[in-house]
Amino acid sequence: MTTEDMSQYPLRLEGDNIPMVRFANVRKSYGALTVLDHLNLDIDMGEMVTIIGPSGSGKTTVLRMLMTLETINGGVIYVDGEPLTHMEKNGVLVPANPAHIRRIRSKIGMCFQHFNLFPHMTALQNCMEGPVQVLGMSKKEAEERSLELLDMVGMADKANQYPSRLSGGQQQRVAIARALAMRPKVMLFDEVTSALDPEVIGEVTNVIRKLVDAHSLTMLMVTHQMGFARDISDRVCFFHSGVIAEQGSPAELFGNPQNERTKQFLNAVLESN
Amino acid sequence: MSYIEFLQDYGGRMVDGSLITLVQFVLATVVSVLVALTFGLMRLASNPAVKGFATVYVEIFRGTSLLVQLFWIFFVLPLFGITMDKFTAGFIAVGLNMGAYGAELVRGAILAVPKGQWEAAKAINMTPAQRMRRIILPQALVIMLPPWGNLVIEILKGTALVALISVTDLMFQARQINISTFLSVQTFGTALIIYYVFARFCVTPFMRAVERRMAFKIGRA
Ligand SMILES: Nc1ncnc2c1ncn2[C@@H]1O[C@H](COP(=O)(O)OP(=O)(O)OP(=O)(O)O)[C@@H](O)[C@H]1O
Ligand SMILES: [Mg+2]
Numbered sequence: 001m002t003t004e005d006m007s008q009y010p011l012r013l014e015g016d017n018i019p020m021v022r023f024a025n026v027r028k029s030y031g032a033l034t035v036l037d038h039l040n041l042d043i044d045m046g047e048m049v050t051i052i053g054p055s056g057s058g059k060t061t062v063l064r065m066l067m068t069l070e071t072i073n074g075g076v077i078y079v080d081g082e083p084l085t086h087m088e089k090n091g092v093l094v095p096a097n098p099a100h101i102r103r104i105r106s107k108i109g110m111c112f113q114h115f116n117l118f119p120h121m122t123a124l125q126n127c128m129e130g131p132v133q134v135l136g137m138s139k140k141e142a143e144e145r146s147l148e149l150l151d152m153v154g155m156a157d158k159a160n161q162y163p164s165r166l167s168g169g170q171q172q173r174v175a176i177a178r179a180l181a182m183r184p185k186v187m188l189f190d191e192v193t194s195a196l197d198p199e200v201i202g203e204v205t206n207v208i209r210k211l212v213d214a215h216s217l218t219m220l221m222v223t224h225q226m227g228f229a230r231d232i233s234d235r236v237c238f239f240h241s242g243v244i245a246e247q248g249s250p251a252e253l254f255g256n257p258q259n260e261r262t263k264q265f266l267n268a269v270l271e272s273n
Numbered sequence: 274m275s276y277i278e279f280l281q282d283y284g285g286r287m288v289d290g291s292l293i294t295l296v297q298f299v300l301a302t303v304v305s306v307l308v309a310l311t312f313g314l315m316r317l318a319s320n321p322a323v324k325g326f327a328t329v330y331v332e333i334f335r336g337t338s339l340l341v342q343l344f345w346i347f348f349v350l351p352l353f354g355i356t357m358d359k360f361t362a363g364f365i366a367v368g369l370n371m372g373a374y375g376a377e378l379v380r381g382a383i384l385a386v387p388k389g390q391w392e393a394a395k396a397i398n399m400t401p402a403q404r405m406r407r408i409i410l411p412q413a414l415v416i417m418l419p420p421w422g423n424l425v426i427e428i429l430k431g432t433a434l435v436a437l438i439s440v441t442d443l444m445f446q447a448r449q450i451n452i453s454t455f456l457s458v459q460t461f462g463t464a465l466i467i468y469y470v471f472a473r474f475c476v477t478p479f480m481r482a483v484e485r486r487m488a489f490k491i492g493r494a
Binding site for chain 2: 067068069102105106108109110112114116117118119120129130133134162175178179182
């Protein structure tokens with residue numbers, strides 16, 4: 001990162017049509033292994049972008065970098081016009097300090113493959129934890145907001161259950177409510193149905209459909225469910241060894257893929273189903 | 274002298290000693306919990322100086338004998354201007370020593386909390402302190418309670434050493450009685466039974482109850 005000329009990156013994005021999320025030349029490596037190579041990706045406000053691709057192509061890494069669970073080795077990520085990974089100092093971008101990261105991170109929420117609910121808290125307490133502890137909301141207000149969201153995901157009747165008493169699909173719906181309780185502008189979903197039994201996948205995808213229909217959130221989703229991706233995405237990105245090999249509308253990408261790798265991948269997925 | 278007569282003559286002193294042992298045990302446990310939490314967390318700090326200091330502490334207190342530490346605190350520290358009465362020196366020494374073992378339990382339990390819990394806490398934008406206090410420590414507590422059950426018994430046994438700096442605990446009384454009566458079987462037999470009953474029928478059930486309560490609170494019961 002130190003060798004990079006940071007003056008090529010604007011201190012903030014300006015203009016009429018700034019994207020909600022911008023990856024600008026983002027690089028990520030683990031030791032000698034380059035996982036993402038000069039990733040450039042804009043996600044518009046309210047857009048639902050799906051990432052597909054073979055295992056190990058860097059899909060999860062994209063989400064984890066945006067959630068600040070991973071640091072980046074080059075480039076800049078912008079959220080809502082402001083740099084996330086960097087901050088301004090004397091007119092240039094320098095790596096962000098924790099306070100800056102926390103301020104920008106408040107705009108992002110994430111759901112994980114394995115739910116990661118807090119096991120020592122009920123469904124309701126899971127949802128209230130962030131609003132009360134982080135946003136400083138009153139318990140009463142946080143409870144109202146949380147119950148509303150639990151109702152939206154169809155979990156109001158299980159509000160007082162501990163996660164260990166809930167099925168995978170139920171836990172994932174609570175996890176979605178927990179993330180939404182923080183009122184993020186961007187929601188990240190990393191294979192949220194992969195750990196679920198086939199018969200409960202629908203209850204989670206239906207919740208995500210509802211969010212798409214509401215049009216208020218910007219979403220970035222990694223999934224192996226091609227049918228679902230085709231149904232709900234505004235745009236699909238096919239990742240292959242750390243780069244976007246092809247992207248386009250679901251109709252274009254699934255109906256008429258141009259890239260050889262995309263064709264191979266889609267054929268392989270079709271055959272396995 | 275029958276055993277009944279022995280108890281009539283010396284039971285009172287045994288009870289007095291047992292009460293001192295009980296207080297030493299409780300205070301040493303409090304000290305070791307505080308020490309364990311402090312040094313266990315410091316061992317996980319990213320600052321190398323903080324981490325290094327905690328590592329040296331744990332190494333020294335685990336790597337040398339409790340008896341030597343007790344003598345250091347009571348006989349050597351005064352030469353450096355730190356003076357404690359024997360009662361304080363007793364439970365402090367046991368607490369500092371056992372706390373070093375406890376620190377490793379705290380550290381191990383924190384590391385055993387799944388990585389996803391840290392990440393979920395970060396994803397709702399908690400500060401590092403909030404993550405530790407609200408999310409990680411409550412789960413680590415449940416993980417570390419069973420090994421703490423063993424450590425607490427070790428603390429109880431460790432307090433017997435404070436007799437060697439003349440704290441009038443159960444062991445001290447037993448030795449005094451033995452010196453004046455030569456009834457070793459009765460005196461040390463009684464002491465043995467008291468320690469065992471206390472460990473087996475008071476401390477262990479108490480720790481089990483705490484474990485069950487914690488497991489229930491975390492929704493796993
Ligand atoms: N912490 C890590 N240390 C080293 N290598 C890692 C680490 N995390 C991920 N990788 C590597 O980075 C590459 C991309 O991983 P990533 O998890 O983003 O893939 P993915 O596209 O999400 O795959 P999958 O479909 O299997 O989830 C892989 O080669 C992986 O082995
Ligand atoms: Mg992945």
